[in-house]
Amino acid sequence: MRRRKEPRTGSLLVAIMMTVMAAVLGALALPALPSAFAATLFVDDFEDGDSSGWSKSGGSWSVTTDGSRVYRQSGTGADARAIAGSGWANQAVQARVKPIAFNGSGRYAAVLARAQSTGNYYYLGLSNAGSVVLGKRAGGGTTTLDSAPATVTAGTWYTLRLEVFGSTLRGFVNNVEVVSATDSTFASGKAGLSGYYTSASFDDLQVTDVAGPVDPTPTVTPTVTPTITPPPGSCETSGSPIGFASVNAWGQNGTTGGAGGPTVEVDTASELISAIGQSGPLNVCVRGMITVPAGMHNVASDKSIVGIGADAGISGGGLNVGLPLDNSATSPPANAVNNVIIRNLSFRNASDDSINVQMFSHHVWIDHNDLADGYDGLLDIKRGSSYITVSWNHAHDHSKNMLLGHDDGNAAQDVGQLKVTYHHNWFNQTPQRNPRVRFGEPVHIFNNYYYYNTDVGVACQANAGCLVEGNYFERVEYPVSNSYAGPSGRCVARNNVLVDSGAPECSGSVQEASSYYGYTLENPNSVKASVTAGAGVGKIGG
Template sequence: MWTRFVVAAVIASAAVLPGPPLGPSPAASALPTGPDGFAAVNSLGQNGTTGGAAGATVTATTTTQFLDYIARPEPLVVQVRGTITLPTGTTDGMHNVASDKTIIGLGSDARLVGGGLNIGLPVNDKITAPPPNAVHNVIIRNLSLSAATDDLINVQMFSHHIWIDHNDFSNGDDGAVDIKRGSDFITVSWNRFHDHDKTLLLGHDDDNGVQDIGRLRVTYHHNYFDGSDQRNPRVRFGEPVHVYNNYYRDNSYGVAVAMNAGVVLEGNYFFSVNNPGRVDFSGDLGRMVASDNVLVDCNHEIETRGSVVEPRTYYPYTLHRATEVPTVVPNGAGVGRI
């Protein structure tokens, strides 16, 4: 039988440089107006992530309008008003988003239901480096996405500079946000995940190292894993993957790391999580360093192993104290907050 325990603060020091100072903490209301984390890094010919800021602003109130706008080749800010139903059709409900797009909900009741968004070229195992036409520079904010017949959002085939922020994800048939096949420089922040099983997949297969090694650099911060069962995230190959200041509540596991992926796990709060962090999961072992995480009423400690490239190599950041996370994150994550 597992032993349940309460840990006021667990600090696992495993070959990682000291983290940034913890004080003074940023205010709960100090929410980002632009991307941070890996989505803000200049690389691959893209200076940060600006979405459709260089183009016109349009408003979609119907399915036809929405699908037309997100597929156009020019930069666009696509505002979503009300509920848009995405058809299944011949695509299993996945609909392509072109480069240089901002998709943002208006108010707190903008919804995409019945289908999901695909950010990326068609799957091609023969492509092993970012192609010049890789989908890039996409922002998705302030939307509720639910009831997809496949993924709610899928990012694939070397897509880069993606910011997924302040959304609500629930009841998809597969992943909530899956990132795979060499995609890179992505931030997933201030989202609420609930009533969902397989939440966040990073790297889809143990045999896909040729596309994934040296890529899949993703920041996950200030997300509310509100009873989302597993894959919060489940990581292969990527390094560094930065998971900080997330609130985990009632999950079977938090972060699972495999195939020599490297995760920095810091300043998170885990409440009633069976396995907060694992490096021995399936496939080859992963690597994880952890610091300043709080575990309450969990069944296992965080597993750590090896060393991981420090995220500050790429970008600066400021942590909330882990003890503040159960207040800050539910008050700031999800829709209607920006």
């Protein structure tokens, strides 16, 4: 984790201008609305193993591992609270919360807002009474302001978001508003976490000064009309990747997906899951937004999974490209999943990763997708997977974006592998993992547009070798770092545009991507325009 530093002069001038504009609007008696652009006030994902800055009362708090590093309250015998940050007035506090065990009835795990101290605050809690509770604690007593029935299962992760603006309080669970109230007891305060006689894990805490979704470009939710037949060519199964997915290696000549096989159209979860798991080449055309069961759904080799038009996608679960985990495997098995294309799909509300590539899977092309509002990673590539291209995707409204290499201790599987190209992607207010890289070399990151990544852009560590060139970084304090957290890596940063951004923190030498494949580098000054116009769904085919 990198906590935010003081803003640069450019950022400060912007803040002053916004303050002046707000005053003018107030004078005109216009209604006060949150800014469309969020300022991130505080972030902690605990990946550095450090909990300094947190004030605690009761319980047993420590940074531990629960998939990734988390802040855990491990006891159930106390009213445990931890707070951090500053005296913010308007704030939206969001975190992933996993209740583990409850001691007694009416217990909860919660996020806190406007905390005056560890004894005075607003809270949004997941209760073992089968409810979500919005309340306040003041002077040693608690008051329930609103509640709603909910299934709360120990050992399950939930995303809680407590918004406090003026006297309005709103509580969200997994991005759905479930409770609200009006109260003016506390005008400002810190953010926090609570395990009220409950053990729980907490992760990905983020505090912003804006309510609701944050995106510099308005997002229109598509209306799916299954009775309308899309025009010919709207399920585009042709095309070839640039980058590592095009390289002949490991017995596979480039990435062709389902080429040569039949084409099927699916519009239900059962049809989709059955089609992507079949053996042999197959083109799977996805119509509409399909809600699949929670969990990861396996994709077999030689598949093209392509959305029809701009309205297709997957929600509720994710796609897994790879064999089951095997820690003893240190080289690609003969049956490794390979030759997979995933294009033109929107991914929403995944219960785990939106897309996961693992266990030496190779020759995978992930192109022109829209990824947001996931649970863990939007796109994770790990455990020896290689020869992969990630291109023209729009990632937004999510913290842990794209991971390459899952753990500092997985050198046996990852050294010499994880060869991945990232080009022309729009990393749009995704605070971290853009990507976060371990061991892979070369990892080629070129002609991407980075916008307001509040933690770090490219994090290159654990002796990875990253070539970062021709990208456009805007409002990114740490565009590139090889000393982000854990063991350091090597990186070369060249020919990048830096707008209101810091300088790359790079050292060492890296293999050249041009020794593996040919590519043409776009002028980085034009990358912002080309990527915002071309990344995401509805941008391929006729």
